Amino acid sequence: MAREAGLSPAAVSRHLNGTLELPEPTRKRIEAAVRRLAYRPNPHARRLSLGRSDTITLIVPDIANPFFATLAATVERAAFERGMIVQLHATSNVEARELAVLQLAADHRSDGVVFCTNRKPGPDVAEAIAALPRAVIVDEGVPGARAPQVFADNAQGGYLAGRHLARWQHRKIAYLGGDPALMSTRLRAEGLERGLREESGGAEVGVRILSGRHDVASGRALAAELLDAGGEETAIFVGSDELAIGVIETLRARGVRIPQDMSLVSFDGARALHLYDPPITAVRQPARQLGERAVELLLDGDWDDPALPDRVEYLPVELIERASVAAPNLARRARADHANQTDRGD
Secondary structure (H helix, E strand, C coil), X not given: CHHHXXXXXXXXXXXXXXXXXXXXXXXXXXXXXXXXXXCCCCHHHHHHHXXXXXXXXXXXXXXXXXXXXXXXXHHHHHHHCCCCEEEEEECCCCHHHHHHHHHHHXXXXXXXXXXECCCCCCHHHHHHHHCCCCEEEECCCCCCCCCCEEEECXXXXXXXXXXXXXXXXXXXXXXXXCCCCXXXXXXXXXXXXXXXXXHCCCCCCEEEEEECCCCHHHHHHHHHHHHHHXXXXXXXXXXXXXXXXXXXXXXXXXXXXXXCCCEEEEEECCCXXXXXXXXXXXXXXXXXHHHHHXXXXXXXXXXXXXXXXXXXXXXXXXXXXXXXXXXXXXXXXHHHHHHHHHHHCC
């Protein structure tokens, strides 16, 4: 283009960018060259030359998961309203993929990264996030990463579930959750036990914790493990809707009725749990609010404030009461215990 117009590349570039006024004959030479070469400016290259890309990189573990799908849709909509484009990447919780996408965002000068995972990342991921000019961590903590973090109030969610089950006279509860190393797993279990104890008025209570992954297969396996143990639990609090589906499948296969034989509460509320039979009580995460707040922090946060990377925000959750919780079926359990003792010859 510059050679065709007989000018320096810098002069042509500045003229096309509107930052340089040229004499009319010179402008006409450039315009003629543009027509002859059918030249079209590259907006992406122009934005990069100005130090921005007008893109946000969104990293999630699984786009098929309704929670992350809702979060992604919200981030995309909020970004679009601000004239930004979202580049979405699903990592399947593989650290090598997380690192590759973080490096890609850095190489392409993404204007910001929203990072989500539901595993405990290693220090390399934390370092890659900290090295980015702007990044917000959502849903699950990344130990060692210096970036603003926005979470659902996991402890409050467990607390609401514990109090609700205690009001229905449940005293022994199983918590089936994700990896025990995850912040969310720990906080939900702690909140569950606190709510159970507070609402039980000094009665003896107990929480059995079984851990796996946030997927349907783990839900099946953990429910089978719980039933095979033959404990006194009369209710289950499940750490995600994905786990809940597997739990429901196993309970039905074993002839355990919800809620007559086992009450059930799920944490997430992203799936259509109201369509199940019975409809499932759930602690609903604010998926849309999490996405909106992440974009707000990313684009409106004071990134010159040295305290911003240490900010941690917890958004409120709500308990949606449905028909999957009832009083423990103590008579049926007593008959089962008597039958077991008879079989053993006690």
